[in-house]
Amino acid sequence: MELVGVDLEERSYEIKIGAGLLANLGQSLIDLDIKAGTKILIITDKRVNDLYGSEINQRLEETDFEFKIIVVPEGEKSKSLNMTKVLYDEAVDFGLDRSSLIIAFGGGVIGDLAGFIAATYMRGVPFIQIPTTLLAQVDSSVGGKTAVNHEAGKNLIGAFYQPELVLIDLEVLNTLDQRDVRSGLAEVIKYGVIWDKEFFNYLQANHKEIKELDLDVLAKVIQRSCQIKAEVVAKDEKELGLRAILNYGHTIGHAIEALAGYGEYRHGEAVAIGMISAMELAYKLDMVTKEEVEAQTELINNFGLPTTINKLRLDQIISKTKQDKKVKDGEVNFILPNSIGEVEIVSGVKNEVLTEVLAKQLR
Amino acid sequence: MELVGVDLEERSYEIKIGAGLLANLGQSLIDLDIKAGTKILIITDKRVNDLYGSEINQRLEETDFEFKIIVVPEGEKSKSLNMTKVLYDEAVDFGLDRSSLIIAFGGGVIGDLAGFIAATYMRGVPFIQIPTTLLAQVDSSVGGKTAVNHEAGKNLIGAFYQPELVLIDLEVLNTLDQRDVRSGLAEVIKYGVIWDKEFFNYLQANHKEIKELDLDVLAKVIQRSCQIKAEVVAKDEKELGLRAILNYGHTIGHAIEALAGYGEYRHGEAVAIGMISAMELAYKLDMVTKEEVEAQTELINNFGLPTTINKLRLDQIISKTKQDKKVKDGEVNFILPNSIGEVEIVSGVKNEVLTEVLAKQLR
Structure with missing residues (x-):
């Protein structure tokens, strides 16, 4: 244990x-x-x-x-x-x-x-x-x-x-069915991207064992995920600052989930899509390299998670993000990577940039 | 200020x-x-x-x-x-x-x-x-x-x-109307009984000024009441122990309030009746003297607060007290004075004693 x-x-x-x-x-x-x-x-x-x-x-x-x-x-x-x-x-x-x-x-x-x-x-x-x-x-x-x-x-x-x-x-x-397991893996990827490059690499190296539910590997994956979450929460229980980084991928994710109707996307699926958006935003803002964008996309693909948005309108998604409860003083904050393993809170992301990124994901 | x-x-x-x-x-x-x-x-x-x-x-x-x-x-x-x-x-x-x-x-x-x-x-x-x-x-x-x-x-x-x-x-x-002022004064008396004999005596000595809403006296009364409450809360924010003493008079008080229908008695009126019951219970259990019982009754009377229970049945009141949310493991705890200025939490008060006390208050 x-x-x-x-x-x-x-x-x-x-x-x-x-x-x-x-x-x-x-x-x-x-x-x-x-x-x-x-x-x-x-x-x-x-x-x-x-x-x-x-x-x-x-x-x-x-x-x-x-x-x-x-x-x-x-x-x-x-x-x-x-x-x-x-x-x-x-x-x-x-x-x-x-x-x-x-x-x-x-x-x-x-x-x-x-x-x-x-x-x-x-x-x-x-x-x-x-x-x-x-x-x-x-x-x-x-x-x-x-x-x-x-x-x-x-x-x-x-x-x-x-x-x-x-x-x-x-x-x-x-x-659990496969889709539910995948949904959980989206949050696992998140911990790698926001906090721990080594863990991210471990996930990439062991993606087959993870998908096949190898319990020894999964025990490690769950333990490290809980450790990272516990570390962040211990530093900021009430989400006054740092804890917001756990919402990486969630701003767009929540908007998509709500618009499609809760249940249409699994939570993790929506988060995976949101992480794709966030990484792409970070790339547009010169915060990450093309290689880092691709590494995340590859891991999301390897876990069988979606990367594109179906059946939703761009303007709906953008206006929904502005209702997110992490909005402060009317401004949407995004959690964006500086590299795999580190994120920061970025405010004042321009509508045009967000539009450009989301347009690429719409199907 | x-x-x-x-x-x-x-x-x-x-x-x-x-x-x-x-x-x-x-x-x-x-x-x-x-x-x-x-x-x-x-x-x-x-x-x-x-x-x-x-x-x-x-x-x-x-x-x-x-x-x-x-x-x-x-x-x-x-x-x-x-x-x-x-x-x-x-x-x-x-x-x-x-x-x-x-x-x-x-x-x-x-x-x-x-x-x-x-x-x-x-x-x-x-x-x-x-x-x-x-x-x-x-x-x-x-x-x-x-x-x-x-x-x-x-x-x-x-x-x-x-x-x-x-x-x-x-x-x-x-x-405020007189009745609402009196209702507040019940809680003020409570602070004297549970924590501060000197404050209790101050209330007795100044009861006329208080009833006439002398703002200088009231400022002192409110300040001291808030101080006592703040001291107790600072020691036990989540009501795991000490804070329960603030419920002096409230076990019976809440039962009466609920049974009569909220609004029939003002909260403080029900608490005044409950403090009479609690002090009498303490007297039956040899915790306080006859003089202390009388001192509290006198102050409650001076503030024009009720001491007796109208139109309710004894068995109703007793069974209602057992639903109080401070009940632990099914046992009703009473906050009872050791003297004016000090209370303790007493568990296992016998039904017969409680019945005897309440019977005296019923009209």
Whole structure:
């Protein structure tokens, strides 16, 4: 088992990474000093419940905890204010209190939704993330961002709220479809580009093993991704500055995701497209070389991720980027590479340059 | 002008107390380094807007800020999930972002509601509290608790989120009705009982001046109340231990408020009744003397606050206390005085004792 620490003073916690951790869930809870009799509300979705509901049920029945599993529909639509109301009601019915525990058991949607409930029910209940997609394992389960969506934008309503533990069981990756694995790999590429050239090269050198879900290689990939995210978050928990670099590829990515309708593109697919745009912007601004642009494109291609935008209009995309919640004082900031392994925040990117870059990606 | 610091590391802020501060709102914002052009969303209620809306409007029109005033209906009913939806929509329409500012301008309901919006819109927007009731000035505006209600309990959904500034203009007290002033005084008495015998004696010695709204005396009373609250909150921001003492009188108080229907009793009236119950419980448990019981009752009477419970059933009250969100592991904790000026958290109070005490208060 690998451990990654997230260093946030009294809000510090550990990420456990290993194969088969789910089977030892009871022990992990005891290690956290969760007392016998504690009420545990597990929030999951239909797909994850079909796959693992009975195992979780069995593992927790062996313990002295009192638990309840709530199953919400799959997909981004469950990240709504309406669903928070349903979950608050369920928490009340179950008699959840501040000494209880919430477990987010699923992908990014479940982590964000359950995390937001944990952040706001009785002004905060301890919670644990058990991410079941690669995307959630390397990204959304780490760092304490929780949220639901609003018609006007993804994650528009939320809170910073840290979990007590993140439990990453590598074996769940075997039940993901290829497209979901690829979606997670987009964020993995991101960590290489924003922070660690050596890691980027490792991904390129091992792209076959990664795509074939070699668990030893994946353990390393997930561990390094979590380490990078944890380092960035520890330096800037509330996204006042540095943390924004984690949004590399996300400004355009979010716009595309929202315009196409959440679910049309997987999150990672939209981010891959956004990273292509950002790298190209950086090239136009003389920040990176042609070789660096090509290296990123090659890795994105090797992982089978998309690079072009279908069925959307240029003006729509540009106007949507201006609604991004990272917009400050009306100005869109882009995270652009200086080289593979280092990015900076660039403001005042001209509309013409952005138009030129996006036009090349439109199909 | 009096200043009270709330010491919470990077979340520290000041409470400004004085007569006429509202007229200098623009300067207070500039002192906080709020930049020209910043969008400011002011959330208030009908009563406050009728009284001060045009003044605020005028003061802010003299500045370079872009502002919008949202008026919600008066009363506890506005502290709902439905109202949060309305306010999120308004914030989106106004183009609010993370560099904007929210001002909570009103009593406790507005502070809790607007604070919750500030805590959760885009995972947090800076906000300022301008409390316009004595209750909000001495209690709810200080300490970062924000919340809305759920059918199952008051403040069941919320967050800890600190303001950038609390601005207390003493002049607004002149427009409060007597009953609202009294409601605030209950929390003031609470600070004396839980923390400061000398302050308790000061209140007793000056009860006439206080009731007559002598602004010099009130400035001292509000300052000391805020100081005590700030001290307690600084030691335990997230209510893991000590902060619970601020709930003295609130376990029974909240139950009565909820059962009678929010609005039937003013919050402070219910707390006054709850403090009578708590002191009597402490007496039954040999924690305080008969003289101390009588001293508190006398002060509560002097401020014209109620001590008895009308139209409710004993079993209802007892079962309601068990739903309080401070309940841990199903056990109701009471905050009980050891003497005037010191309290402790007592668990395992027997139902018979509680029944006996409440039976004496029922009318």
